[in-house]
Amino acid sequence: MTPRNLFVATVAVSLLIGLSSPMVLVVWSFYPVWMPELLPPTRETIFYGASLIVSTGALLAAAIPAAMAERIFGASETATGAVWLGGVVLLFLAGLT
Numbered sequence: 001m002t003p004r005n006l007f008v009a010t011v012a013v014s015l016l017i018g019l020s021s022p023m024v025l026v027v028w029s030f031y032p033v034w035m036p037e038l039l040p041p042t043r044e045t046i047f048y049g050a051s052l053i054v055s056t057g058a059l060l061a062a063a064i065p066a067a068m069a070e071r072i073f074g075a076s077e078t079a080t081g082a083v084w085l086g087g088v089v090l091l092f093l094a095g096l097t
Contacts, residue, residue, distance in 0.1 A: 006081030011059065013088045018055025021095040027053050062087030 001009075018024065027034075027050040031041065034053065039045050066084035069075045075083070 001078070001081075003077045003081045006078065006085050010062070010081070010085045010088050013085070013092050014055045014059040014062075017058040017088070017092050017095055018051035018053075020092075021054050021058070023054045023057075023095070024050045058088060058091050062091055 024047070028046055031046045031050065035041060035046065035049060039049075062084055065087050066080045069083045070080045
């Protein structure tokens with residue numbers, strides 16, 4: 001796979017995490033803290049914001065091992081993308097259990 005395809009797959013799995021993770025409920029409960037006052041506090045906007053926060057957090061958390069592999073082992077772009085995708089898939093599987 002090319003690095004671009006690996007990145008698209010990583011973002012797609014990250015978005016699935018944002019839709020299916022139990023952490024969405026935790027982030028949902030803190031919506032008065034992170035939700036701007038100019039948006040209406042409806043169920044749809046709160047779910048959309050909580051889903052984006054969880055998926056972005058998963059994407060950033062999975063990037064840490066990929067950055068370490070690139071820095072320590074001098075991994076190529078394709079190997080770094082594979083490590084990043086693997087980290088996101090592990091987070092997705094952990095959220096399903």
